[in-house]
Amino acid sequence: MPVVIAHVSDIHIDAGPRAAERTRRVFDHLDALPADLDLVVLTGDIADHGLDSEYETVRQATATRHPLLVCPGNHDDREAFRRALLGVPASTGPINQVHRTDRFVVALCDSSIPKQDDGFLADETLAWLAAELDATPDGVPVLIGFHHPPVELHTPFVDKIRQFGEERLAEAVAGRQNVVALLAGHAHTAAATHFAGLPLLVAPGVVSTIPLPWEGERALHLDHQPSLAFHVIDDRHRITTHFRSIV
DSSP: OOOEEEBBBBBBSSSSSHHHHHHHHHHHHEEEEEEOOOOOEEESBBBBSSOOHHHHHHHHHOOOOSOOEEEETTTTOOHHHHIIIIOOOOOOOOOOOOESSSSSSEEEOOOOOOTTTSSSSHHHHHHHHHHHHHTOOSOOEEEESSSOSSSSOOOOHHTTTBOOHHHHHHHHHHTTTTEEEEEEEEEEEESSEEEEEEEEEEOBBSSSSSSOOGOOOOOBBBOOOOOOEEEETTTTOOEEEEEEOOO
16 A cells, blocks of 8 residues: 655644645545544644744644644744643753654654754754754665755745755765655745755645735735645555545
């Protein structure tokens, strides 16, 4: 059986009802699926202002019967994220998390920089990632995720605040034959490209969509339906991605 992972991003939960309703609509769709998903991945910008009260709403809006793995984005606060969402002692270090099974591994790296909008993988995050990759048998496929894409996506606003220092990430994944793809969010648009010889798959934003330069001067679409991606890994470790809007 293939591994099927739902990829959700940029829910931006705040004090109002709109973001929470759109997020709940996505997770209701996932919970109504006839089959169990192997994992749901949420790649950052979970709370819009990084407040404890927002993370309490996140817990309700993202409750699901499927396994869930979450990493922070530039709108998140590490201390509140740990305290109010993960239920662990607050600290300011990177929030790196792994979901490990006999069939696949997903490693979510914290690319956020406190009080900044751009991204960077700290040395301790890259060391953590190397240890997780070393602990994974060669025959087990690995997905690596983070919030900030490490390349330009031809979205001018987001490209200015992407993940920098990307050559260090490229070095970290070089020669890792079981790494099948990289996952990201942040761009508020579905995108697929490549980085360091690997697919780079960007989930659309749930709360809004950022139009591309040739689509006009509008800064943001709030009327587009919330969307997500499904990543499918077959027994030959080939990954296929399907994007789905939730009407």
